[in-house]
Amino acid sequence: MDVQAWTYLIVGITFALYIGIAIWSRAGSTKEFYVAGAGVPPLANGMATAADWMSAASFISMAGLISFMGYDGSIYLMGWTGGYVLLALLLAPYLRKFGKFTVPDFVGDRYYSNAARTVAVICAIFVSFTYVAGQMRGVGVVFSRFLEVPINTGILIGMGIVFFYAVLGGMKGITYTQVAQYCVLIFAYMVPAIFISMQIAGTPVPQIGFGSEAVDGGGYLLDKLDGLHQELGFAAYTNGSKPMIDVFFITFALMVGTAGLPHVIVRFFTVPKVRDARVSAGWALLFIALLYTTAPAVATFARYNLIQTVSNTQYAELPNWFKTWEGTGLIAWMDKNSDGAVQYVKGDAFQGKPEFTGQTGELGQRMLANEPVADNANELYIDRDIMVLANPEIAKLPAWVIALVAAGGLAAALSTAAGLLLVISSSVAHDLIKKQFNPDISEKSEVLIARISVAVAIMIAGYFGINPPGFVAQVVAFAFGLAASSFFPVIILGIFYKRMNKEGAIAGMLAGIVFTAAYIIYFKFVNPAANTPDNWLFGISPEGIGTLGMLINFAVSLIVSKITPAPPEDIQELVDSLRYPKGAGEASSH
Secondary structure, three states: OOHHHHHHHHHHHHHHHHHHHHHHOOOOOHHHHHHHHHOOOHHHHHHHHHHHHOOHHHHHHHHHHHHHHHHHHHHHHHHHHHHHHHHHHHHHHHHHHHOOOOHHHHHHHHOOOHHHHHHHHHHHHHHHHHHHHHHHHHHHHHHHHHOOOOHHHHHHHHHHHHHHHHHHHHHHHHHHHHHHHHHHHHHHHHHHHHHHHHHHHOOOOHHHHOOOEOOOOOOEHHHHHHHHHHHOOOOOOOOOOOOHHHHHHHHHHHHHHHHHOHHHHHHHHOOOOHHHHHHHHHHHHHHHHHHHOOHHHHHHHHHHHHHHHHOOOEHHHOOHHHHHHHHHOOEEEOOOOOOOEOOOOOOOOEOOOOOEEEEEOOOOOEEEOOOEOOOOOOOEEEOHHHHHHHHHHHOOOOHHHHHHHHHHHHHHHHHHHHHHHHHHHHHHHHHHHHHHHOOOOOHHHHHHHHHHHHHHHHHHHHHHHHOOOOOHHHHHHHHHHHHHHHHHHHHHHHHHOOOOOHHHHHHHHHHHHHHHHHHHHHHHHHOHHHOOOOOOHHHOOOOOHHHHHHHHHHHHHHHHHHOOOOOOHHHHHHHHHHHOOOOOOOOOOO
């Protein structure tokens, strides 16, 4: 069978599995819809958390970014991994003990304020929509290549699948679907990595392979890649080019952003006890580490194979995968010197993203309407999001392995998208309708509103997926920055500082997210031409500004809380009890 037939078969089987689980685990109450009845075993919750957390950005984009950025790409690896440890150790058990359906629910009750709850709802929805846009884009990229449909059609297919199991099953359905999705995605990530490691480095362990000597001789693989990079005008693969302050701020924004992401936090509300929250966090860390320790190897293998395959190769002699991806618009070639060969060196081949004329050149290449960039010889455009997906094809692996990667990419994107959509729906149905506008609403009506909210959220997410503001991982990086500047301080202070009051929390959240969002929007949408290190505040890029937003949030929160009345006594006692060991095995009821 060819790649497409295998893709239909494997993706079809996995989708049937997800839908079957959704029907089997259909939610019947608000507690099942929001927190899966709080009865998920720790091992299953660890797998679901890993799938929820490892999104399209982790599966599809992260290795692609490291592949192109080299050492600088490690900020994603360090930030996301460190953030999960921070979340598992510092936040999850305490939030579980507090025992609420959502993060806005925690903020509203801890700060005894519906105004604080509303600000938290707005932040949750804002962060979730920013994040989910990247997931839908990832779904579209996978479908466009492997089902040979336009990216926008791929996004519509993904919307339909998520709609079915998120609306029907709620958190209960999503949890058990994510367990299956974790199994699919980790298998799909590891199998090609093991094959390619054996091809290039002669060892089946990718984590060892990328630091080993290449089987074709010439020394260590990373040394050879450094040499290839420098020959083509790039910085050495193992050297960074970003300023240290920007590396620090981006890494920290990703760390605290991870710790504040509402769709991950809510996963710890689905286990029976506080102890189970700690145990499931440990399992999730193990499951996540499998992929994250493999990603640098995948990035190195992909970069090495790509350069060896395309650089100075005649277009007519390129393998089929190149022309197939060119058909999706995610690879483009402009023959600047008319020699018929692909020149791949440092610099942009042309201005902007590819705009195809609809005509083909004499060699069969898709012709471009873009203006060429004259100050370099580069002729190749490669979308970074394709590197993991194209890697098995570049390495000439069997068709079933290529199809398996497609299924894994879809599992990663859909699992995170479903978790985010549930955060949006619970924010609307529970935190706005139930807690503020209609406290007497029946359970049946609340679940109905939650399901309608999911449906509306999917349509909006699909729109953002069709009109994305950047690469998948970059869009997700913005979401992390927004989460860092809004949720992280209010949660930390809510747990560890009993003097923090509602006035401080509200002022801090607003100051943090408005500053961060304004900075990102200005440089990415209003004046992208100014998005250079010379114009950045203290040399901090939009991807790292969430750290500064978080510091502003902390400062404003503490100052405002000092000059306004202390919280009521019962709230201060509640905060004390959160950290008190007695009763740590039990959690408050929802």
